[in-house]
Amino acid sequence: MLLIRLAIRNLLGAGLRTWLNGIVLSFSFLAIITTQALLKGMYEQTSNAMIAAEIGGGQYWHPEYDPYDPLTLQDAHGKIPIKLEQEINTHQAAPILIIQGTIYPNGRIRPILIKGIDPEQEVLNIPGGTLAQDIENIPVLIGERTSKATGLGIGDYFILQWRDANGTFDAQDAVIVQVMKTSVQSIDVNQIWAPLDRLRKLADMEGEATIVVTHKDFKENQPAGDWIFRSQEYLLKDLREMVRSKSFGSVFIYMLLLFLAMLAIFDTQIFSIFRRKKEIGTLMALGLTRGRVIKLFTLEGSLQAAFGAVIGAVYGIPLLALFARKGWTLLESTDSYGFALGEKLYPVFTIGIIAGTAVLIFITTTIVSYLPTRKIAEMKPTDALRGRLM
Amino acid sequence: MIKFILKGIFRDRSRSLFPIIVVIGGVMLSVVLYSWMKGFEKDIVRANANFRSGHLIIMSKAYSGNSDQMPNDLAYIGCSDLIGDLNNEHPGIIWQPRIRFAGLIDVPDENGETMSQGPIVGLGADLISPSTIEPDVLNLNGAIVSGGLPLKAGEMLITDELAQRLNIKPGQTATIITTTMYGSLTTFNMVVCGTIRFGIAAMDRGLVIADIGDIRRGLDMNDAAGEIVGFFSNGSYLAERAESVAESFNMDNSGSGDDFAPVMYTLLEHSGLAATLKMYKSVSGVLISIFITAMSIVLWNAGLLGSIRRYGEFGIRLAIGESQGHLYRFLIAESTLIGLFGTIIGTAFGLLFSLYLQEVGINISSMLKNASIVISDVLRAQITPTSYIIGFVPGLAATLLGSSISGIGIYRRQTSQLTKEFEA
């Protein structure tokens, strides 16, 4: 206890130098935390967006369904297993029927997926409400990317061709009723959304679906009939891998930031020991063992880290809280397309990140503070008293 | 006077060693951090450039409007002339024709009849000519799982996942089924020479890569290509140069009104990367400024420490009659020299380390345990002209600031007190 009081007093006595070290440590501390929080935010935000708009609590796939092979779609539809029907009736799941279609922008054939979704569904965050229109033409919702690729916008009519369950050609005029802006590419690129009931009728696939998306709180993971369950984890695998590989690059930056802070601590410690020889000698002469003197100096160093954390907290907490609330604006313009996502990146600060970083910095600082103090062990109190080092 | 200071610095190690070491360390860290952040930025650009857009990309006007559909019927014909002209006009850019196509791969049984079949996306690129850069650009060596790269015509790489699904191994022959640029059905046999994995599901699912010569023969695309990608020969994307090359190229080729006239796009235009890059630049800008500020504080502190360390010396020098102003100027000059030395040596070390990180890099494939290899499994730094000067900000300016603040103490010392101080 005495040592701690002494260490604090010494630290405060050093004035400007302590403040400078504290500020540097607080910078490193906050920069590491923020970078981690941004990465975490990126992952959570993207995965949340995917969960909300595409994955839900996992998907049941028709046994023939293969998202990477559109040719298989011809057979990838069927009656929904009864077990899932119950979930659908209680709004715990939403069926999606996917068939292959063709559109003809500028006279060129362009294959496109037609996805049927219930406008009333509450499972996915897809603005399908506008599809609930009783109009002659097929009301269609597309994403911004498809809108750009095909040149189709709200109110545009186009011919949509498909083949029904029997292979009979059918074609109708469709009209774009909404263009949605979404960060989730896989509900946008090369596809159009139509009302489920209408698509089922048009495709002669009454009561059928290709996949059934469960509500995001759905807990079960058993197959339903011969339909295969694809868990959230399975469907998010690519994203996880990507974020993981990105985070390796940032580890190097944490290391540099730590080095920087340690450079400051190391220099300060070397200086302290050099400058305070007489003090060390006096302390030893007063009966403090070398071990205790080493402890005192190491403690002074580690307290720098604690001091850095306090300084960091003083300006960091309001700053980061503001950051977490306001987010990072990624795009200049926000527009009124259905739902807006991914325009801002919100860092996610967790206790784990903050505590982990604090422990990391504290331990490193302690080690770096200790290293120069070994010189003290080699001192003779008599020499030290006379201000002589070795 | 400089000579005198230099003598002092070299002979009195306690006066010079620590401050210089600290400056060297700080400057080195700054240079490495800066280069690393630049390397990261380059990595974002590279992943897009290497597989999609090049640093510059040329397509026929008609193709560019539908490029996501890989419309080879709209491909540009007359690549060798065009590339010849480009080589004359823009030395320092390497142009490579590429063809993308969709189709099927068909694996025969022992009677030569279909055993298994699957959809593919094909990429034809120059893999076998002696001077080609494509295998490096596409990181094929890093992606190889079994077998090896195509060494001669008639060989192809397929993804490991595809190979397993179709039950085919390197050395076996399979047939590619697709359409020619004129719309005819076409089939051609290729030997699987190796299997690859990129760690991106959409690619790993069914990518086939073969030499463009084979693909041209197979798709009846003599001297044609869907895309001609250009890479700056130093490997980095130079935004301004790219813009001016594209602008002058499009000026020269816009007159005809021909739908098949070539159009050039820069990486940023074609990939839609501009927003991502802008965001990254602001993140890295903030990080670099935090770092440089922090480093400056450290070096300021070091300068502070340096002067306090020599409290006694200054006392004696004042006592024997040196004027305070002279001493202060001396201190400033000395720290300038220390800062300069430290910065030069630190920058040199930093550049050396960055060069290592640029050329060798950090291989993270071993860290991604039995998961997949990413497109670029080696993280690298990138040395830019700024790397050479970034260290001077903390190295020289901060050291100077530190000693000029701490040096003020000299004026507070009173000659009458000096002898007393020494008794203490």
Add this chain to the structure above:
Amino acid sequence: MRRLIISLTLIVSAFLLIAPGKPSGDYILRKVDENIGADSKTSDSKMIVAGGRVTRTIEFKSWIQGTSKSFTEYLAPAREKGTKMLKLDDQLWIYTPQTDRIIRISGHMLRQSVMGSDLSYEDLMDDAKYAEMYSAEVIREEVYSDRDCWVLKLTAKEEDIAYYSREIWVDKERFIPLKENRYAKSGKLLKYTEVQSVSKYGSRWYPDKMLFKDALKGGKGTEFVIYRINFNTDIPDYIFSKASLRK
């Protein structure tokens, strides 16, 4: 007695032809089937595909037996020469000399365009009789291409038929379709065919030059020319075997 039958037949057919009541659609359709259909056909033909950049001519020889077996050998252009296709029911195999392989083409591929033309493999190999697939009704009479025609509206009898309905313009005298529109279930026009010339082969008239056009797609369409056709010839069975693909 025989004369009586002949005259009766004449009267009946004359009655059918000119009497105020038109012949039934189904009757006309059967007549068309009789005229253009045969137990077997062998033919040499070419397709002229007008692409965006070049116009290509594809020549081929076909052997068709009934409605389920067909064999095609491509003769030109050089790239396609020697390519052979065998269709048995809904299965298709392709042999190409470049690969020396017999490749099975899945049902999905049958819906793709043949050699970049406006015809799909299905269209090309669809040789089922009209009357088997459709019920017909005469909707009007019209002069088309200087010929008196009945315009028939065909509606699919079964579910698994590619085109739910068609309209055909049938030459009143020769019983051959001179124009055909193919419609989606919704009634939207998808494809059309226009006969540009007809020739007489023995006792029957047969269209030997026509234009196919995908109505939704841009472009000039595909021209189809038959220069030789034989009906009801004996085609040896081995033609319709996988072994003949390699031959």
